[in-house]
Amino acid sequence: MTLVRQLGFAAPTYRKRLDMTFRNTEPTSAYGIDVAAFYPADEMIVYSFPDDFDHQRAKALVEAALREFAVLAKSAATTDRRQKAISFRAYYGPPARLTIAKRTRRATSAKYRGDAKFSHAFKPKGVKTDERVVHSLDVT
8 A cells, every 4th residue: 555655654673564464354343343453563454344335435444544543653662562562443433433542452471381381381371451542533
């Protein structure tokens, strides 16, 4: 997407450009339809819309979400995704509102004992997710 290049998203440390993934979305969340997710300096995920959704409106929503992410990316620090992952999510809900939320996922690491399976050394013992609305805007 040329818009990603124009908005100046930072590239990951060891790669040339930001990874973009397109996914089919699960049923809607508490805030509405999933539009996009952004992990600062790591990856961008754009979700598909339902078949009966207006294509021009979907394009406008994705562009608005990318513009909001670009502003948030300038102040967001990268994190180690194993211990703490910070992402920004864009949701579209009635009445024509785009909601931007910050999701923080924290994992508690288990202490690795020498006699345990090595594959368990890097698995989290517990995961807590906190999602807070950063702001929302009307999209027409």
